[in-house]
Amino acid sequence: MAVVFQKTRGLTDVETHYCPGCTHGIIHRLVGEVLEELGVLDEAIGVAPVGCSVLAYNYFNCDMSEAAHGRAPAVATGIKRLLPENVVFTYQGDGDLASIGTAEIVHAAHRSENITTIFVNNAIYGMTGGQMAPTTMIGQRTTTSPYGRDAATTGMPIKISEMLAQVPGATFVERVAVNTPGNVRKAKKAIKRAFELQLAGKGFGIIEVLSTCPTNWGLDPVKALRWLEDNLMVYYPLGNFRDYQEVENA
Amino acid sequence: MSKVLMKGNEAIGAAAIAAGCKYFFGYPITPQSELPEYMSAHLPRVGGVYLQAESEVAAINMVYGAAGTGKRVMTSSSSPGIALKQEGISYIAGAELPCVIVNIVRGGPGLGSIQPAQSDYNQSTRGGGDGDYRLLVYAPGSIQEMVDLVQIAFDKADYYRNPVMVLGDGMMGQMMEPVEFKDDLPKMELPEKDWATTGTKGQRKPNVINSLYLAAEELEQHNIRLQKKYDEMKQNEVRYEEYQIEDAELVIAAYGTTARIAKAAVDQLREAGIKVGLFRPITVWPYPYDVVKNLPESVKHILCVEMSMGQMIDDVRIGNEGQRPVHFVGRSGGMIPTPQLVVDKVNEILNGGK
Numbered sequence: 281m282a283v284v285f286q287k288t289r290g291l292t293d294v295e296t297h298y299c300p301g302c303t304h305g306i307i308h309r310l311v312g313e314v315l316e317e318l319g320v321l322d323e324a325i326g327v328a329p330v331g332c333s334v335l336a337y338n339y340f341n342c343d344m345s346e347a348a349h350g351r352a353p354a355v356a357t358g359i360k361r362l363l364p365e366n367v368v369f370t371y372q373g374d375g376d377l378a379s380i381g382t383a384e385i386v387h388a389a390h391r392s393e394n395i396t397t398i399f400v401n402n403a404i405y406g407m408t409g410g411q412m413a414p415t416t417m418i419g420q421r422t423t424t425s426p427y428g429r430d431a432a433t434t435g436m437p438i439k440i441s442e443m444l445a446q447v448p449g450a451t452f453v454e455r456v457a458v459n460t461p462g463n464v465r466k467a468k469k470a471i472k473r474a475f476e477l478q479l480a481g482k483g484f485g486i487i488e489v490l491s492t493c494p495t496n497w498g499l500d501p502v503k504a505l506r507w508l509e510d511n512l513m514v515y516y517p518l519g520n521f522r523d524y525q526e527v528e529n530a
Numbered sequence: 531m532s533k534v535l536m537k538g539n540e541a542i543g544a545a546a547i548a549a550g551c552k553y554f555f556g557y558p559i560t561p562q563s564e565l566p567e568y569m570s571a572h573l574p575r576v577g578g579v580y581l582q583a584e585s586e587v588a589a590i591n592m593v594y595g596a597a598g599t600g601k602r603v604m605t606s607s608s609s610p611g612i613a614l615k616q617e618g619i620s621y622i623a624g625a626e627l628p629c630v631i632v633n634i635v636r637g638g639p640g641l642g643s644i645q646p647a648q649s650d651y652n653q654s655t656r657g658g659g660d661g662d663y664r665l666l667v668y669a670p671g672s673i674q675e676m677v678d679l680v681q682i683a684f685d686k687a688d689y690y691r692n693p694v695m696v697l698g699d700g701m702m703g704q705m706m707e708p709v710e711f712k713d714d715l716p717k718m719e720l721p722e723k724d725w726a727t728t729g730t731k732g733q734r735k736p737n738v739i740n741s742l743y744l745a746a747e748e749l750e751q752h753n754i755r756l757q758k759k760y761d762e763m764k765q766n767e768v769r770y771e772e773y774q775i776e777d778a779e780l781v782i783a784a785y786g787t788t789a790r791i792a793k794a795a796v797d798q799l800r801e802a803g804i805k806v807g808l809f810r811p812i813t814v815w816p817y818p819y820d821v822v823k824n825l826p827e828s829v830k831h832i833l834c835v836e837m838s839m840g841q842m843i844d845d846v847r848i849g850n851e852g853q854r855p856v857h858f859v860g861r862s863g864g865m866i867p868t869p870q871l872v873v874d875k876v877n878e879i880l881n882g883g884k
């Protein structure tokens with residue numbers, strides 16, 4: 281019988297701890313498939329964040345380093361500078377990257393570190409029980425914005441992709457979502473492109489992936505996808521903000 | 531090899547390169563900036579990497595990543611910068627990565643001053659990061675000793691898979707002395723770095739660098755294992771110097787720059803027929819407690835001299851176990867004690883004052 285679907289070698293053969301309907305799992309799979317398809321799994325070194333994906337070091341089937349909260353881009357810098365021939369990536373949530381780790385991500389982009397960052401934006405702190413993140417939507421109720429996020433006291437949701445697209449060193453910046461099969465395919469294409477640019481030595485790439493957190497959004501998986509489409513995808517438009525050609529021509 | 535005249539900070543850099551360290555991540559801060567400057571000039575020439583990070587927080591996390599690849603790596607800073615590095619130091623210790631961290635201490639607290647001080651004794655020997663971890667901490671008393679210890683530090687870091695700190699102060703960093711890069715420093719038999727994250731090359735299972743143990747029993751086991759390592763350090767790594775202790779009535783305890791000043795005071799007092807000696811810890815962790823505990827019968831007083839308001843004095847008291855009065859004299863904030871200050875204090879103590 282012909283095999284039409286199988287697990288990627290890019291992921292280990294263990295059950296993940298993610299909640300039902302959480303899209304972290306899909307994103308893991310895309311990264312694993314891309315590493316496998318590019319034939320770089322044996323050269324890859326991933327950096328896991330602090331957040332729900334902290335245990336990513338058990339799931340990616342390659343060497344992994346577990347960083348302190350927000351510091352993954354600095355850890356990845358240390359690895360890549362010493363091992364420029366290896367493929368280095370970080371996998372970070374929005375609390376990790378867009379709050380405590382803003383300095384590290386901006387400067388990794390600024391130096392155009394030749395690494396790839398997978399940025400999972402679920403508009404909330406998942407792991408610690410659903411607190412407000414800088415990416416939380418206006419009006420969104422979280423455990424630390426119980427009356428809904430208020431722009432007057434907490435600012436507007438931070439748009440990381442738009443921000444990093446202004447940094448000269450950022451080679452590739454794209455926002456994707458994993459809410460439909462079509463978008464999953466586009467997400468994979470973007471992830472692959474960023475890794476290909478790394479392999480070609482072109483510098484820093486980041487893929488912002490809009491993701492669900494059914495548990496802390498208080499929605500079932502299907503409603504969570506709908507909420508993502510009606511809210512996150514409206515405020516955070518999908519699309520490419522920066523690609524290598526554009527940098528070249530600039 | 532012949533002697534060369536070098537500034538302390540630059541000598542540290544040269545010693546690190548001599549020890550095979552080719553990678554440095556740092557952030558400018560007085561009074562240690564000559565060290566990163568030296569590295570930025572010399573590392574590219576030996577095929578290494580010098581990188582100025584966006585902050586000390588980033589620098590120490592770059593060291594975390596770099597040390598994970600199994601290569602020799604170092605960072606340096608001064609007091610407020612070391613305070614920022616404490617998070618990363620705890621992670622490095624927890625993940626059992628080797629690296630060397632240099633702290634060229636300046637006056638504190640806060641932004642403090644840029645003059646020499648020893649007020650980082652606590653943050654260097656006790657750490658400011660979370661958890662039960664320890665660093666091997668060398669406190670050299672001359673540029674030559676600093677050059678030797680920096681080289682030894684890399685071996686010790688690799689051997690124990692633990693960060694090693696070299697604790698200096700603004701004076702040690704800035705002054706010049708003749709130094710020799712010795713070919714005959716004791717070399718250790720070092721374990722293979724089969725834990726490093728270098729890519730599996732399809733040859734082995736993935737390696738993971740990590741300090742997270744979600745199960746309490748597992749973290750406790752990890753801590754017990756770390757403790758065994760620290761116990762081995764206590765057993766084998768204690769270093770100190772004793773000077774004119776045998777018949778002394780009073781022993782001065784001092785390290786680094788103050789030990790030099792104290793030595794001058796001892797010589798001056800001995801010339802006047804006063805029986806004083808000097809105990810100089812070279813490792814401030816592990817601390818030579820036994821030396822303090824087993825001082826000769828003749829010793830009636832201990833005087834701790836520091837460029838702080840009194841931090842090492844706690845370790846002297848631990849070693850002393852209440853046997854003798856422990857006195858203190860020091861200057862702080864970047865002020866440097868003179869030999870005369872020490873002489874006067876000794877006379878005051880021995881003449882019955884306090």
Ligand SMILES: Cc1ncc(C[n+]2csc(CCOP(=O)(O)OP(=O)(O)O)c2C)c(N)n1
Pocket residue numbers: 330331332333349372373374375376377400402404405406407408413493
């Ligand atoms: C220095 C530090 N501060 C706070 C925490 C607690 N903490 C753990 S995960 C997390 C937030 C993670 O949220 P996010 O990055 O959005 O990832 P998600 O869990 O949503 O995937 C926080 C604040 C920590 N581990 N370390």
Ligand code: SF4
Pocket residue numbers: 297298299301302303304332402406407492493494495496
């Ligand atoms: S808490 Fe949210 S982000 Fe974390 S695993 Fe569950 S659904 Fe996913």
